Every structure is written in C-alpha cells, then in structure tokens.
Amino acid sequence: MVRYTYRLRPGRSAAAALLAEWGRCRWLWNEAVHQQKSGQKPTFVRLGKLLTEARARLPWLRAGSQVAQQQMLRDYAKALDRSFKVTRCGRPKVKSRKTSLPSLEYTARGFSIRDGRLVLPKGVTIPVVWSRELPSLPTSVRVYRDSLGHWYASFVIRREVEFHPPGQGSIGIDWGVSTTATTTDPRFDLPYLGHRKRCAAELAKAQRKMARRRRKGGPQSRGYREAQRQTARLARKATRQTVHDSQVWATRLVRTHDLIAVEDFEPAFLAKSTMARKAADAAIGAAKRVLIERATRGGRTVVLVRPAYTTMTCSSCFARAKRLELHERDFRCEVCGFADSRDRNAARVILAVAERGHVGVEDVRQSAHLLRGRGSVAV
Ligand SMILES: [Zn+2]
Numbered sequence: 001m002v003r004y005t006y007r008l009r010p011g012r013s014a015a016a017a018l019l020a021e022w023g024r025c026r027w028l029w030n031e032a033v034h035q036q037k038s039g040q041k042p043t044f045v046r047l048g049k050l051l052t053e054a055r056a057r058l059p060w061l062r063a064g065s066q067v068a069q070q071q072m073l074r075d076y077a078k079a080l081d082r083s084f085k086v087t088r089c090g091r092p093k094v095k096s097r098k099t100s101l102p103s104l105e106y107t108a109r110g111f112s113i114r115d116g117r118l119v120l121p122k123g124v125t126i127p128v129v130w131s132r133e134l135p136s137l138p139t140s141v142r143v144y145r146d147s148l149g150h151w152y153a154s155f156v157i158r159r160e161v162e163f164h165p166p167g168q169g170s171i172g173i174d175w176g177v178s179t180t181a182t183t184t185d186p187r188f189d190l191p192y193l194g195h196r197k198r199c200a201a202e203l204a205k206a207q208r209k210m211a212r213r214r215r216k217g218g219p220q221s222r223g224y225r226e227a228q229r230q231t232a233r234l235a236r237k238a239t240r241q242t243v244h245d246s247q248v249w250a251t252r253l254v255r256t257h258d259l260i261a262v263e264d265f266e267p268a269f270l271a272k273s274t275m276a277r278k279a280a281d282a283a284i285g286a287a288k289r290v291l292i293e294r295a296t297r298g299g300r301t302v303v304l305v306r307p308a309y310t311t312m313t314c315s316s317c318f319a320r321a322k323r324l325e326l327h328e329r330d331f332r333c334e335v336c337g338f339a340d341s342r343d344r345n346a347a348r349v350i351l352a353v354a355e356r357g358h359v360g361v362e363d364v365r366q367s368a369h370l371l372r373g374r375g376s377v378a379v
Contacts, residue, residue, distance in 0.1 A: 008127040008151035017124045018143065020149070022102035024064040025072040026095045028054070033094050034078045042080065046090035047073045056251070066118060067110030078358040103144040111141050111262065118153055118230055129327065148232060170259035172351025173291070174343050176308065177280040180287050181249070182343035184351050190249045190287060192280060199238045200279060207275075236281065239286075246287040250294045260295050261354030262287075263346070264304035276319065283320065303354035309361040314338055315348030318364065 010018060031050060036040050042050070049068055055062050063068075079092040109119055113134075117125045117142070126143075145151050169182035172184045181190035210231055213224040220228075254260070265288070267281030295302045312321050314331070316338035324331065324342060330336075331345040340348070350362060358364050 001158055002354060003154050003156055004132070004134055004138070005152055005154040006131060008126050008153050010126045010151055013264055014124050014126050014152070016121075017122070018104065018126075018145075021064050021100060021120075021124075023097075024061055025068055025104060026097070026100065027061070028069055028072055029092070030078050030094045030365055032073060033092055036080065036091065042077070042086045044077055047077055048320060056254065063122070065106070065110060067106050067121060069106045071105040071110075073109065093313040101145055101147065103142060105140060105142045107140045108138075113138075126151075126153075145234075148229065148236065158321045168256050170261065170351060170355060171253065171257045172305075172347040172349070173353065174263050174346040174350055175275065175284045175288065176343050179343065180280070181284045182341075182347050183253075184344070184347045186344075188249075188253050192283060197236060198307055199241065199274065203234040205233065206234055206276065221297045239282070240311065242283045242286050243290070246283075246290040247294075250291040253291065254294045254298045254300055257300065258293070259301045259303070259354060261305055261351045263307050263310060263350050264359075265307050280335070303359060305350045305353050306356075306360040306362075310346045310353075311342060313349050313361050315340070315345050318352075318361075 027103045031054070031176050032042050034048070035050065040046065049074060051066075053069065055066070055069075076092055083089045089090065100215040106120060112119045113128075116128060116130065118128050119125050120143070134155060134157065136157055140156045140158075144154070154171045166265045170184075171188060174182045176182055179189055179190055181188075183189055197245045206227060210224065210227040213221060213227055215221060215224065260350075266286065267285055275279075292302055309320065311331075312323050313319070314321060314333035314336065316333060319333060319335040321331065321333060322327060329342050331340055338345075353359070353361055353364050356364050356367070358367070
C-alpha cells in the first residue's frame with residue numbers, strides 16, 4: 001500500500017461542509033470516549049449500535065456521511081485497542097474543537113473522482129491539485145487540514161511490487177551533514193542543496209522575529225502569532241523541497257542498482273544541536289526513508305549496515321585505522337596505503353560489508369578471523 005497526497009482547493013461552501021462533517025465525526029468520537037469513561041468497554045458491536053441509534057435519533061447527524069462516521073468510530077476502536085496493548089499509551093481523549101485538526105476518512109464506497117475533482121457524499125465536490133498522476137484507482141482517501149489551514153487528500157493505492165530491469169550492480173551509501181549522501185559512485189552523491197540555504201536564512205529570520213515578539217506569560221500578541229505562522233510556512237516549504245530532492249535522487253539510484261547498502265544511521269535530534277544541524281539531519285532522515293521505500297518497492301536488495309567503525313576501517317584491506325577527528329576529511333590506510341576522502345571510504349566499507357553478506361564491520365572481521373582458523377577474535 002502506498003499513499004499519494006495532493007493539495008485540495010475547496011471553495012468556501014465545500015470547506016464549510018468539510019468542517020461540518022468533522023464536527024459530526026468529532027461528536028461521535030467524543031460520545032465513544034464518554035461511554036468508555038462511564039465503564040462500558042466500547043466493543044466494535046457497541047460502537048456500531050451507538051452509530052445506528054444516534055443517527056436514528058438525531059437528524060443533524062443523519063445529514064452527514066455514514067461512511068465518514070463509521071470510519072471515525074473504526075479509528076476510535078483502533079486507538080483504544082492500541083492503548084491497551086502499548087504501555088504508557090493513554091486511552092483516546094476527547095477531541096476539542098479548538099485544538100484537534102480535521103481529518104476524515106472515506107472508503108471506496110464513500111468517494112469518487114470525477115472531472116479532476118474529488119466527489120464526497122452529500123454533493124461535496126473539491127478541486128484537486130494533481131501534482132502527479134495517480135497510478136491506479138485508490139481504495140480509500142483521508143481528507144485532512146494542517147495547522148496552516150491547507151486541505152489535503154491522501155489516497156491509498158494498492159500496488160504490486162514492480163520489478164525494474166536488472167541494474168548495473170551495487171552501491172554503498174554513507175550519510176553526512178555537508179553532503180547528505182556520499183556513495184561509492186560519485187555520480188550518485190546527494191549534495192546538501194544550496195537552494196535550501198536561502199529558505200533556511202528566511203526561516204532563521206522568521207524565528208528571530210518570533211523571539212522578539214514573544215511575551216513572557218499571558219496570551220501572545222497578534223504580531224507573535226503572525227510570525228509563528230510565517231515560521232511554520234517556511235519550515236514546511238523547506239521540508240517539501242528536501243523530500244522532493246530525495247525522491248528524484250532515490251528514483252535515479254534505484255533504477256540502476258540491484259544491491260543497495262545503506263548506513264543505518266538514526267539522527268538523534270538533540271535539543272542542544274543547532275538549527276542547521278537539525279535541518280541536515282532531517283534531510284538525511286528523509287533521503288533514507290524515501291530510498292528504502294523506493295528500493296523495496298522496486299524489488300531491490302537493501303542492506304542496512306550498522307554505522308560502527310565504518311569511518312575508521314580501510315575499505316581496501318579492512319585494517320582499522322585510529323579514529324579520525326571530525327575535521328579530518330581524508331582517510332589514509334597505514335597498512336596498505338589506500339587513500340580516499342573519509343566519506344567515500346566509509347561508503348566503500350558499507351558496500352563491502354553488505355557484499356560479504358554481513359550488516360556490520362565487526363561481523364566481517366570476526367568471520368575473516370574464523371576463516372583463518374584462529375578461532376578467537378583479536379580486535
Ligand atoms: Zn588498507
């Protein structure tokens with residue numbers, strides 16, 4: 001299952017209809033929450049009864065789409081179920097009018113696409129910005145509004161694995177801050193793109209404005225809220241650009257490679273790291289996610305290699321060098337004399353590990369020692 005998300009441009013009446021629909025669904029959700037609090041465990045049958053009974057009793061509820069309302073209660077049942085299974089996960093809470101964002105789900109019988117518009121029950125039709133083609137008929141759609149007031153439709157498409165023709169072999173990928181992805185083949189490097197720098201400067205400016213207008217305690221001024229909205233808008237713009245760059249890069253890389261060895265790096269998002277570092281980490285996260293998704297969908301072999309020792313191992317003879325300082329950008333092997341840029345060497349190590357059927361540098365060293373008949377591991 002894959003999601004395809006598009007911007008919606010509802011007119012005034014369609015937007016009002018969506019909000020009214022959300023109001024009705026929210027009421028149902030909150031009814032279920034109250035039932036649960038009063039001691040009845042709302043089973044799926046009970047929730048179904050709640051819907052039938054409420055729709056019979058309340059004409060205003062009947063005016064809404066049954067599909068969206070059923071789906072809302074299904075979501076509630078899922079959330080409740082999760083809250084019992086996952087520790088420290090609270091029971092579903094009341095959705096307040098002020099703080100919850102509208103989100104409506106329609107299954108196949110609740111929506112259609114006609115003349116480029118999304119057609120929902122009760123005669124609501126909404127123009128869609130078709131930024132890319134839908135590959136096949138969607139099985140469901142989630143219509144939601146974000147914190148900026150933009151509406152989106154996220155279609156679910158059931159898609160078979162599509163096998164690409166055989167590629168040209170394998171590639172290793174090392175993640176980094178100044179270059180998001182360094183690969184064993186320089187043609188496939190993903191630079192940390194400059195055009196985002198302009199966006200980052202605008203973002204920093206907006207954040208400074210927000211800080212200036214901030215009041216300690218009490219409600220915030222209109223000027224502050226305006227700056228806050230502007231900051232959110234710029235942040236979203238930067239994210240969209242990052243994701244787009246990753247998609248273009250991943251598609252090109254997956255088309256031509258059979259084995260893709262990826263450093264299994266998880267950004268930490270530490271509170272003390274700078275905004276620039278956070279943005280670079282977010283770019284890595286986006287690229288890694290998109291790459292793995294596309295490669296799996298394309299039937300490619302993806303190997304996630306643990307990052308430990310990848311920068312301090314020689315990709316040519318697997319000898320271990322001393323740890324490099326962060327400013328040292330070049331790797332040089334004292335055993336065999338191999339030299340390359342630090343990141344390129346790391347990418348080559350990652351690929352070499354994956355090609356030997358392992359997921360960590362240590363595993364390769366251990367199996368090499370065992371092959372030599374030493375039995376014990378001396379590192
Ligand atoms: Zn070496």
